[in-house]
Amino acid sequence: MSSSVCQQPASPHSAPGPETAPPQRAISFPVYRRLARFARDPLTEFETIGGQANGAVVRLNLGLFRPYLVTHPDDVQHVLSDDAGRYMREGMLWKPVHRLTGNGISGDGPPWKASREVLRPVFAARHVAALTDLLATTVNEAVDGLDDHATTGKPFDVADEMTRIADLVLGRAFFGGGISAADGGRLGRAVAVAFTSLTARMLLPFAPSWMPLPGDSAFRRAVRTVDEVIDPLVTQRRHQPDAGDVVALLCQVRNEAGQPLSDRRIRDDVVAMYVAGTETTAMALTWLWVALEANPAVAAKLRAEVEQVVGDARPSAAHLPQLRYTRMVIQEVLRLYPSAWFIPRTMLGSDVVGGVRLPAGSTVMVSPYLTHRLPSVWGEDSHTFDPERFAPERAKPHRFAYLPFAGGPHQCLGSQLFMIEAQLVVAAMLSRYRPRLRDDGPVRPQLAVTLRPDRQLAMTIARENQ
């Protein structure tokens, strides 16, 4: 934003005033005046706003749509946790997403709470740990799928392959052997299409649902495909209580009234979790290789750890506790490249956040991407990739300074599953291959529903002993 419209806002966090200081109006950034530039390079504009706001609450004036941007960890904590009951998942991204995922775990209020209570034990540490052997077998099998590329030297698209791996792993955990490989592929593609076709509705959240927008019919087709794959599986698992996958487990669960969950509710929550878990995981794994290519010293240290811990074995549950640096690298990837780069909420009542009065009905955008890069929180080198930030002996930052998995009542249910999967993927790839990105120049994030690289990236792999 031009400096004429924005003086550096005074942050109530850096200079706390008296408790009774009257709330101020948020500084407004007239984005609508720079729409052409925003459309051309939204990330740079977004980073500029974040940098100038420097943790203060600001209002993005997009004309008809004027969301508030909240980035300071204290304010993020207020919105996502302390006062979460006032900040709902409605409007903006959520309205179109709910057409795919229903209104259970991806929604809010009593239906969300009921789903959360049922699903939390399924993703509790103990249960996820029990899944680790299945995850390891599946990751190893998925990485085997790259072997031809090691033989031929033929490059592949890294995001496509990380998506294939993420789809396979989550698909196995959720559906066991219940859907064919072909249906697994259809499901993965349909979810990807549903996501990309939502972009217009996300950017025009005030457009009524009866108004046709680009992507609408692709979205409807994708939802039909998802139903064609998942609905028969739910019916089938009702009669196979011992199948051992998440769908079978949900068929056994009783609701608040002691009744079995309806087919619709199981379908909605399974789809919601699959959607929440696949694209986010695939993009995080894609950024990992971008970060390693740009930081050879980190890549060398990571490789040394994998060599020492895994050697030429196939990575398994037993290796995970020793893959400490691997874990730190993954945490740092999620700091600089959080797949969920923004978390939108709609305010039920009015509130004061960071000293600024926000009226009822406002849209509030929390942005892990901007919070994770605040120099006032992460230091002047906040843009530098440095896994040592997560060394166990280092002081922990503010709980809400690092929120790739959000926090508060809606905190991600799949964070442990993701961590295990990501450690296994890194270990499987580096113990077998020397992956290299065949791409010059810095890779910039693209602000889509998740944070994606701004272009396709080719990777080659050579065998370790070649």
Ligand code: HEM
């Ligand atoms: C890198 C990987 C992942 C990232 C960055 C991520 C991020 C997030 C974030 C930011 C939220 C909070 C959204 C909000 O507050 O509105 C969330 C919620 C959720 N995530 Fe994840 N997630 C990841 C992987 C997964 C996986 C693998 C699963 C599936 C097992 C999963 C399941 C969920 C569910 C069910 C919720 C909704 C929780 C609720 O509202 O109660 N996520 N995730």
